[in-house]
Amino acid sequence: MSIEKYTRNFLKEVEERVEEGHWVKMCMQCGVCAGSCPLGAHWEHTPQKIFMMIRAGKREEVLSSDSMWMCTSCYQCIVRCPRKLPITHIMHGLAYLAKREGLAPKNQPTAQFGQLFWDNLIKTGRVNELKLSLGMYFKDGFSQGIKNAMAMQSVGMGMMKAKRLNPMEIMGGHGVKDKSGFQAMLKKARELEDGRRKLA
Amino acid sequence: MTEVVATNQTILVVGGGISGMTAALEAAECGKEVVLIEKNPALGGRVSQLYRYFPKLCHPTCGLEINQRRVKQNKRIRVLTMAEVTSITGSPGDYTASVKIAPRFVNENCTACGDCGDAAETMVDDAFNYNLGKVKAAFLPSRMAYPQRYVVDPSVIGTPEADKIKAACKYDAVDLAMQEETVQVKAGAVVWATGWKPYDANKIQPYGYDRFANVITSVEFERLSDPHGPTGGKILRPSDGKEARNVAFIQCAGSRDENHLRHCSRICCMASLKQTNYMREAFGDEGKSTIYYIDIRAIDRFEDFYQKVQADPNVKFIKSKVARILEDKDGNPVLHGVDTEGYHRYATPHDLVVLAVGMEPSVSAANIPAEIVSDSSGFIEQDQANGAIFGAGCAANPLDVNRSVQSATASALRAIQVINRVARAEG
Amino acid sequence: MADMKVAAYICQGCGLGERLDTAGLAKVAQKEGKAAVVKEHPFLCNAEGVAMIRNDIDNEAVTHVMVAACSRRAKTEAFGFTDVAVSRANLREGVIWVRPDDEASRETTQEMAADYVRMGCAEVKKMKLPAGNAATATNRRVLVVGGGISGMTAALEASKAGYQVVLVEKGAALGGWAAKLYKRSPSRSPYADPQDTGVDEMIAAISADSNIKVYTNSITSKTEGAPGRFKVDISQESGATVTEEVGSIIQATGFTLYDANKLPELGYGKSANVVDQGGLEALAKAANGGPIKRPSDGGEVKSVVFVQCAGQRDETGTHLPYCSGSCCLTSVKQAMYFKDNNPDIDTVVVYTDLRMPGNGEDFYRSGQNKGVTFTKGKVSSVEATGNTCKVNFQDLILNEQTAIENADLVVLATGQVANSGVDVDAKLKAEIAAAAGDSTLLDAYNASQAEGAVKPISVLNLTYRQGPDVPQLKYGFTDSHFICFPYETRRTGIYSAGPVRRPMDIVQATEDATGAAMKAIQAVENAAVGRAAHPRSGDLSYPIVRIEGCTQCKRCTVECPFGAIDEDEKRYPVFNESRCRRCGTCMGACPVRVISFENYSVDTVGSQLKAVDVPDEFSEKPRILILACENDAYPALDMAAMNREVYSAWVRVIPVRCLGSVNTIWITDALNSGYDGVMMLGCKHGDDYQCHFVKGSELASYRMSKVGDTLQGMGLEPERVQVFEAAITDIERLPKLINEYSDQIAALPPSPFKGF
Structure with missing residues (x-):
C-alpha cells in the first residue's frame, strides 16, 4: 500500500489496528520518552520519532523498525510522558501489527524470542523452559547452539539445582489439563482480536 | 488595634x-478609596526578587520605586502588610472581608535606623532570597522595603534576645506584646491579585532537585545573579561554591505536563533567555548556556530578544525535554535525553542546572475564601458568578509583568464599575 | 510673599544628635536660612514631633517647612503635609550614613549637614504650594x-x-x-x-x-x-x-494582515487555493459549518496545510521580524473548522515553535485530539498545479527535506501589521541612523516624502x-x-x-x-x-511661563517628550497642562529660563546650589555638585547609605525630577560660584532607555555635550562637568563613581572662581 505523506491514512490505520493507537496524535515531540528508555541507545528510532513517522505516513519504515521490539516494559516513558501517552502499550501494539503484516525485522532477537515463546506456550499451555532455552541456543545453527549452551552452562546448572529447570522436560513436559479447550480459547481470542483490529 | 476605615465604596x-x-x-488615582492587603511584610511581591526584566534587561526596583512613591503620596490607599484575607461574605457592592494581621512586633515608630538589627544575633532564613541566605532575626525585608519598617522574627519572641532587641530601640518601636488580630474590612468590590508561586521542583522526580545541590530553580538563579543577592551576584553553584560557567536551562519544568501543570506558564522561555544574559554578564565568552526546550515561546516583540540570544555563540539550543539528571563524581549534574531534531542522544555534564519552573497560582482559586470560578489549574476565570471579585495578574493567568499590569489595570476598572454603581444607587 | 513664614525642624534621632552638632545646624537655619521658627527635636517623625510641626502650621502661621532629618523618600506619612510647602534636608542617608563615624571626619560631616540645611531653607523659600490648574479641562467623555x-x-x-x-x-x-x-x-x-x-x-x-x-x-x-x-x-x-x-x-x-502577495514563493497569488488566515475565515464563513470549498473549483477540501510564520520571524530583513503571537492559536482553530465538519480531512500544521502560551496549551491538546497533525518544519516553497498544491518543507524532527503533495488548500499564517498611522519620529530616527552611517532609513523616508509617493x-x-x-x-x-x-x-x-x-x-x-x-x-x-498623570501621578504643579521673556526659540516645543507644547501663530509656546507630565524637560531646555513650576524651578535648584558654603581655594575642600535623577540615582544613593557605603564629603546632592529638567544655567552658576565640579546622574538612554520621561536623560546628555564650549570660555577643564548613567541598582557603583570623580576633581587645581 502506498501512502501519501502526511495524510491520515497510516495514522488512521494505527488508530484502528494498534492497541492504544489513538494516542499517537497526542504526542508533542518533547522526546522525554526517547531519553528515558534504558535501552534507548540500542534502537533505531525513538518512540517520539516513531510517532512522527506515523503522522508522516512512513508505514514501511515504522513497521519494519526494530524499535518496538526492544521495549522491556519498564514503563519509564509512560511515567514521564507529559501528555500521558501509554507509550509502552503503543510500542507493543505496533510490534504486533508489524508482525502480522510480515514487516517485522527478520532475525531480530526479541522478535525471535517472542515467536519461540509463543510457539512453546501454545503447545501445552505451559512454558517448557528447557525447550525454550534450547530453542534460543540453537536458533542460529548447531555449532552456535553448542557455544551458547556452554556459555550458559553454569546458569543452567544453577537453575537445575534450584529445581527451576527440569531436564526431564525434554520428554514433553507438563501442560494444562484441557489442552484442546485452551487452544480453542486462544483461537477464539485471536478471531475476536483480528476482527477488531482488521488483521484477518 | 489596627483601624481601617472602609465602606461599601471601598475597593x-x-x-x-x-x-x-x-x-x-x-x-486610587481615579479617586477611589482602596485598602491594599499584603501577606509579606513589604510590598513589591515576586518581581522585587527578580534581578532584571526581559526584554529590556532593566531592573524591577526601578518601577517599584515609582509605584512606591505613588503609594506614599496617595492618601486614598491604606496598606496592610503581614495580612491575609480569611473570609469574604456579602455580595457585590456590599462585602465584608475578615483580614488576619500577623504581629510584626515593630510599630510605626520605627525609623529603620537599624539598631534592633545590630542587637539581634539569631540568624533566620531570608525569605526574600528564597532562603539561600540568612538575615538577623530583626530585619528589614529588603533595601527597598515599603513600609520601611523592621520585622522581628517570631522565633525569638519570648527569648532574652527579644528583650535585647527591644532595649536597643530608642524609639519605642519594638512591641513584643503585639498579637495577631483580625479586622473586618468593608468593600464594594474585591480585586484578587495574589500572584503566583514557583511550582514545587521536588515533585519533578527525575530532575533530582531534592537530591542534587547543583540543580536549582529559575527564581533561585535570579537571586544568585543579583549583585544584591546572597552571593553578591557571583554565579556560584551551591555544592562547592565553584563558579558555574556551564549552565543548563531546562524549560517546561512542571509546565505543559499533565503530571504537573497542565498549562504553559508563558514566561519561562523568556526568563531563561534572559538568564543566558546573566551568564554573559558574569563570565563573558567563558559563560556557556544550553537551553533544553520543547518550543521557544518568545511571542511578539520578544522574538527580537530570542534572535539576539540565538546569535550568541555561547548559547546552545537543544530541542528536547530532558529525561533525567544524574550526578557524576565531581558533583556535576549530567543531563540525559535525546535531541529530537534528527536523533541525537546526549549525556552532558554541566556545572549547574536551572529548572525553569512553572507558575501556579499562589492561592489556588479553590482556597480563596469565596465562591470563585477557575480553570483547571486554579487560575481565576472571569465569570459573572464571581460577583464583584475580580482576578488580576497571575492569580488569573500565567502572565509576564507587562500583561499582569494590563490585567490589573483592567480589574481596577471592573471594580470601579461596581463602586460607581453603588455610588449612584446611594446618590 | 509677605505672609511667608519659614520653619526649620532639625531631628536628633537615628544618630543625628550624636553625630552632628544640631544646635549648630539650628543656628545655620536661623541665621543663614532665615527661618522664623527653628526647632530641634529628639525624634521628629514620631506622633509628638509631627504634632509639633502641625501645631506651628495651624497656630503659628507657618507656611514653609524645612525638615532636616532623613531622606525625602523616608517617613513620607509623617512629613507629608499637604497644606504647606515642604523641603527635606537629607542629613541621615545623605550625610551621617555615608560618612565615617570618626573624629577626622567630624568637621567635614558637619559642614555637609550645614550645607544641606542651608539648601533646604533656600529651596523651600522658593517653593509655592501647587494649587493645581483645575477647571480648565473638564470634559469627561x-x-x-x-x-x-x-x-x-x-x-x-x-x-x-x-x-x-x-x-x-x-x-x-x-x-x-x-x-x-x-x-x-x-x-x-x-x-x-x-x-x-x-x-x-x-x-x-x-x-x-x-x-x-x-x-x-x-x-x-x-x-x-x-x-x-x-x-x-x-x-x-x-x-x-x-x-x-x-x-x-x-x-x-x-491591524491589517501582512500582505501575502509579498510571499510568491509560498504560492500566494499563483493559486486561488493558497489563502491567508483572513481568506480561510471567509471560506469558513461561506461554508457555515458545512464542508469548506476549494476556491479554484469549489471542490470540497480534503486536505489542508497551515504554514506558520509565513513572512514572520524573518531574519533576512525582507518580511516581518517579529512573531504575531496569535497565529498558532488561529491555525489550530481553523484546522478545527475542518475537523469538526469531517474528521477524515487531512489537516497539517507546519510550525517551528508552537506558541500557544497559558491556556493555549489546552487548545493545542484539543487540536491534537481532534486529529490535527502538527509537524515541526520549515516550509521552503509551495507549488501550485491545477487544483492542488505541493508544500515543500524540511521536517525538523525527521530531519529530511520532504513534501506534502496534494493539498487542496494552503493557509499562510501571515501575521499582524499595526494600523498606527504616521510614524512621527520617522525622520528623526532616520537621521540618527544616517548619522551613524546607515542611510537606508533616511532614503526610505525621503522616498516616502517625494511628490506622488503614497504617504501614510x-x-x-x-x-x-x-x-x-x-x-x-x-x-x-x-x-x-x-x-x-x-x-x-x-x-x-x-x-x-x-x-x-x-x-x-x-x-x-x-x-x-x-x-x-x-x-x-x-x-x-x-x-x-489639574493632576498630573503617571509617573508624577497626583502632582498639582504645572509649567508656568513668563511669556514676555520668551524668545520663540522653540526648544521647549521640540524637546518636550510628551508633545505637550504647541506653538501659536507667532511661534510662542502654548502649554497644554493636561498633556504635561511635569518632568521639567522644557524648563531644562529654555535658554532664557522663563519656564518654572510652583515647587520646582530654576530658582528652587539655583538657590540651593548657591546656598552652599563654598570654602576658599586654600582650604583644600573642593565642592562638587551632584544633580541626581530622583527616580533612580537618588534612591540608589539612599540605599548605598543604608549599606553604610562611604562617599566623599565634598559632594552636595540635589535631586532633580529628571535629568532633562537640568538647565545649563545651574552648571554655569555652580562653576561661577566656585564649585570644582558638577556631576550628573541620570537614567540609561538609547534603545532600551530607562528614563521615566522617555527622552529626558538623552536630552540632558546631548545638552551637556555642548557645555564644553562654555567651560572653555571660562578657562575650565572639560572634566569638571560630567554626565553618568545610573540605575537604581547601582548601590555600590555610585559611591565608587563619586569617590573616583571626587579624586579626579581634587587632583585638579581649585576652581579659579572661588570667592567671587
Missing part, C-alpha cells in the same frame, strides 16, 4: 505585588 | 477610535463605569477584524473548541447603550486640545463633519506640534516601552489598545482594551482637577 485589593499595587494605584 | 473588538470593549467598559463614549469606526459597521471571523479561539475553560465571536452581541449592547454614540463610515480628521478638552472633527463618508468634545482618547485601530495616512490627525499620531515604539506598534507601565506612551490621555500596540489575540485585546478604558477615565478625572 479591597488582595495582594501587594506589581498587579495588586497597580490595581490599587489605578483605582 | 471618552473617544474610542476603531470599532473592532478592542474598541467595542473599551466603549462598553467605560460606559459601564458611567462614562459617555464616542465611538468612531472607519468601516460601514462595527466589528472590525472579528466580524470577519467564522469563530474565535476559546476564552474560557475547557479551551477545547472555537467559540462564537460575540460580535453581534457586542454591537447590540452598544446600540442599546445610551452612553455610547457611534459614528460609522467615519474618521477622526482633526484632533486638537488636550486631556479633558479635546475637540475632534469626525468626518463622515457622506462628506459631513461633526465636532465632538471629549476628555480622553483610546486608539483601537487594530494619519489616524488621529492631532494638531500637535510634534506630529499627527501617537509615537511608535517598534515595527509600527504604539506599545509602551515600560514593562511596569504598559499604558505609559508619549501622548498623555491618549491610550492604545489591542493589536495596534502589540500583536495579540482577542483574549489579550479584550483585557488590554479594558485597561485602556481604565486609563482613559482616570485621565479625564486627573485633567479635571
Whole structure:
C-alpha cells in the first residue's frame, strides 16, 4: 500500500489496528520518552520519532523498525510522558501489527524470542523452559547452539539445582489439563482480536 | 488595634505585588478609596526578587520605586502588610472581608535606623532570597522595603534576645506584646491579585532537585545573579561554591505536563533567555548556556530578544525535554535525553542546572475564601458568578509583568464599575 | 510673599544628635536660612514631633517647612503635609550614613549637614504650594477610535463605569477584524473548541447603550486640545463633519494582515487555493459549518496545510521580524473548522515553535485530539498545479527535506501589521541612523516624502506640534516601552489598545482594551482637577511661563517628550497642562529660563546650589555638585547609605525630577560660584532607555555635550562637568563613581572662581 505523506491514512490505520493507537496524535515531540528508555541507545528510532513517522505516513519504515521490539516494559516513558501517552502499550501494539503484516525485522532477537515463546506456550499451555532455552541456543545453527549452551552452562546448572529447570522436560513436559479447550480459547481470542483490529 | 476605615465604596485589593499595587494605584488615582492587603511584610511581591526584566534587561526596583512613591503620596490607599484575607461574605457592592494581621512586633515608630538589627544575633532564613541566605532575626525585608519598617522574627519572641532587641530601640518601636488580630474590612468590590508561586521542583522526580545541590530553580538563579543577592551576584553553584560557567536551562519544568501543570506558564522561555544574559554578564565568552526546550515561546516583540540570544555563540539550543539528571563524581549534574531534531542522544555534564519552573497560582482559586470560578489549574476565570471579585495578574493567568499590569489595570476598572454603581444607587 | 513664614525642624534621632552638632545646624537655619521658627527635636517623625510641626502650621502661621532629618523618600506619612510647602534636608542617608563615624571626619560631616540645611531653607523659600490648574479641562467623555473588538470593549467598559463614549469606526459597521471571523479561539475553560465571536452581541449592547454614540463610515480628521478638552472633527463618508468634545482618547485601530502577495514563493497569488488566515475565515464563513470549498473549483477540501510564520520571524530583513503571537492559536482553530465538519480531512500544521502560551496549551491538546497533525518544519516553497498544491518543507524532527503533495488548500499564517498611522519620529530616527552611517532609513523616508509617493495616512490627525499620531515604539506598534507601565506612551490621555500596540489575540485585546478604558477615565478625572498623570501621578504643579521673556526659540516645543507644547501663530509656546507630565524637560531646555513650576524651578535648584558654603581655594575642600535623577540615582544613593557605603564629603546632592529638567544655567552658576565640579546622574538612554520621561536623560546628555564650549570660555577643564548613567541598582557603583570623580576633581587645581 502506498501512502501519501502526511495524510491520515497510516495514522488512521494505527488508530484502528494498534492497541492504544489513538494516542499517537497526542504526542508533542518533547522526546522525554526517547531519553528515558534504558535501552534507548540500542534502537533505531525513538518512540517520539516513531510517532512522527506515523503522522508522516512512513508505514514501511515504522513497521519494519526494530524499535518496538526492544521495549522491556519498564514503563519509564509512560511515567514521564507529559501528555500521558501509554507509550509502552503503543510500542507493543505496533510490534504486533508489524508482525502480522510480515514487516517485522527478520532475525531480530526479541522478535525471535517472542515467536519461540509463543510457539512453546501454545503447545501445552505451559512454558517448557528447557525447550525454550534450547530453542534460543540453537536458533542460529548447531555449532552456535553448542557455544551458547556452554556459555550458559553454569546458569543452567544453577537453575537445575534450584529445581527451576527440569531436564526431564525434554520428554514433553507438563501442560494444562484441557489442552484442546485452551487452544480453542486462544483461537477464539485471536478471531475476536483480528476482527477488531482488521488483521484477518 | 489596627483601624481601617472602609465602606461599601471601598475597593479591597488582595495582594501587594506589581498587579495588586497597580490595581490599587489605578483605582486610587481615579479617586477611589482602596485598602491594599499584603501577606509579606513589604510590598513589591515576586518581581522585587527578580534581578532584571526581559526584554529590556532593566531592573524591577526601578518601577517599584515609582509605584512606591505613588503609594506614599496617595492618601486614598491604606496598606496592610503581614495580612491575609480569611473570609469574604456579602455580595457585590456590599462585602465584608475578615483580614488576619500577623504581629510584626515593630510599630510605626520605627525609623529603620537599624539598631534592633545590630542587637539581634539569631540568624533566620531570608525569605526574600528564597532562603539561600540568612538575615538577623530583626530585619528589614529588603533595601527597598515599603513600609520601611523592621520585622522581628517570631522565633525569638519570648527569648532574652527579644528583650535585647527591644532595649536597643530608642524609639519605642519594638512591641513584643503585639498579637495577631483580625479586622473586618468593608468593600464594594474585591480585586484578587495574589500572584503566583514557583511550582514545587521536588515533585519533578527525575530532575533530582531534592537530591542534587547543583540543580536549582529559575527564581533561585535570579537571586544568585543579583549583585544584591546572597552571593553578591557571583554565579556560584551551591555544592562547592565553584563558579558555574556551564549552565543548563531546562524549560517546561512542571509546565505543559499533565503530571504537573497542565498549562504553559508563558514566561519561562523568556526568563531563561534572559538568564543566558546573566551568564554573559558574569563570565563573558567563558559563560556557556544550553537551553533544553520543547518550543521557544518568545511571542511578539520578544522574538527580537530570542534572535539576539540565538546569535550568541555561547548559547546552545537543544530541542528536547530532558529525561533525567544524574550526578557524576565531581558533583556535576549530567543531563540525559535525546535531541529530537534528527536523533541525537546526549549525556552532558554541566556545572549547574536551572529548572525553569512553572507558575501556579499562589492561592489556588479553590482556597480563596469565596465562591470563585477557575480553570483547571486554579487560575481565576472571569465569570459573572464571581460577583464583584475580580482576578488580576497571575492569580488569573500565567502572565509576564507587562500583561499582569494590563490585567490589573483592567480589574481596577471592573471594580470601579461596581463602586460607581453603588455610588449612584446611594446618590 | 509677605505672609511667608519659614520653619526649620532639625531631628536628633537615628544618630543625628550624636553625630552632628544640631544646635549648630539650628543656628545655620536661623541665621543663614532665615527661618522664623527653628526647632530641634529628639525624634521628629514620631506622633509628638509631627504634632509639633502641625501645631506651628495651624497656630503659628507657618507656611514653609524645612525638615532636616532623613531622606525625602523616608517617613513620607509623617512629613507629608499637604497644606504647606515642604523641603527635606537629607542629613541621615545623605550625610551621617555615608560618612565615617570618626573624629577626622567630624568637621567635614558637619559642614555637609550645614550645607544641606542651608539648601533646604533656600529651596523651600522658593517653593509655592501647587494649587493645581483645575477647571480648565473638564470634559469627561471618552473617544474610542476603531470599532473592532478592542474598541467595542473599551466603549462598553467605560460606559459601564458611567462614562459617555464616542465611538468612531472607519468601516460601514462595527466589528472590525472579528466580524470577519467564522469563530474565535476559546476564552474560557475547557479551551477545547472555537467559540462564537460575540460580535453581534457586542454591537447590540452598544446600540442599546445610551452612553455610547457611534459614528460609522467615519474618521477622526482633526484632533486638537488636550486631556479633558479635546475637540475632534469626525468626518463622515457622506462628506459631513461633526465636532465632538471629549476628555480622553483610546486608539483601537487594530491591524491589517501582512500582505501575502509579498510571499510568491509560498504560492500566494499563483493559486486561488493558497489563502491567508483572513481568506480561510471567509471560506469558513461561506461554508457555515458545512464542508469548506476549494476556491479554484469549489471542490470540497480534503486536505489542508497551515504554514506558520509565513513572512514572520524573518531574519533576512525582507518580511516581518517579529512573531504575531496569535497565529498558532488561529491555525489550530481553523484546522478545527475542518475537523469538526469531517474528521477524515487531512489537516497539517507546519510550525517551528508552537506558541500557544497559558491556556493555549489546552487548545493545542484539543487540536491534537481532534486529529490535527502538527509537524515541526520549515516550509521552503509551495507549488501550485491545477487544483492542488505541493508544500515543500524540511521536517525538523525527521530531519529530511520532504513534501506534502496534494493539498487542496494552503493557509499562510501571515501575521499582524499595526494600523498606527504616521510614524512621527520617522525622520528623526532616520537621521540618527544616517548619522551613524546607515542611510537606508533616511532614503526610505525621503522616498516616502517625494511628490506622488503614497504617504501614510494619519489616524488621529492631532494638531500637535510634534506630529499627527501617537509615537511608535517598534515595527509600527504604539506599545509602551515600560514593562511596569504598559499604558505609559508619549501622548498623555491618549491610550492604545489591542493589536495596534502589540500583536495579540482577542483574549489579550479584550483585557488590554479594558485597561485602556481604565486609563482613559482616570485621565479625564486627573485633567479635571489639574493632576498630573503617571509617573508624577497626583502632582498639582504645572509649567508656568513668563511669556514676555520668551524668545520663540522653540526648544521647549521640540524637546518636550510628551508633545505637550504647541506653538501659536507667532511661534510662542502654548502649554497644554493636561498633556504635561511635569518632568521639567522644557524648563531644562529654555535658554532664557522663563519656564518654572510652583515647587520646582530654576530658582528652587539655583538657590540651593548657591546656598552652599563654598570654602576658599586654600582650604583644600573642593565642592562638587551632584544633580541626581530622583527616580533612580537618588534612591540608589539612599540605599548605598543604608549599606553604610562611604562617599566623599565634598559632594552636595540635589535631586532633580529628571535629568532633562537640568538647565545649563545651574552648571554655569555652580562653576561661577566656585564649585570644582558638577556631576550628573541620570537614567540609561538609547534603545532600551530607562528614563521615566522617555527622552529626558538623552536630552540632558546631548545638552551637556555642548557645555564644553562654555567651560572653555571660562578657562575650565572639560572634566569638571560630567554626565553618568545610573540605575537604581547601582548601590555600590555610585559611591565608587563619586569617590573616583571626587579624586579626579581634587587632583585638579581649585576652581579659579572661588570667592567671587
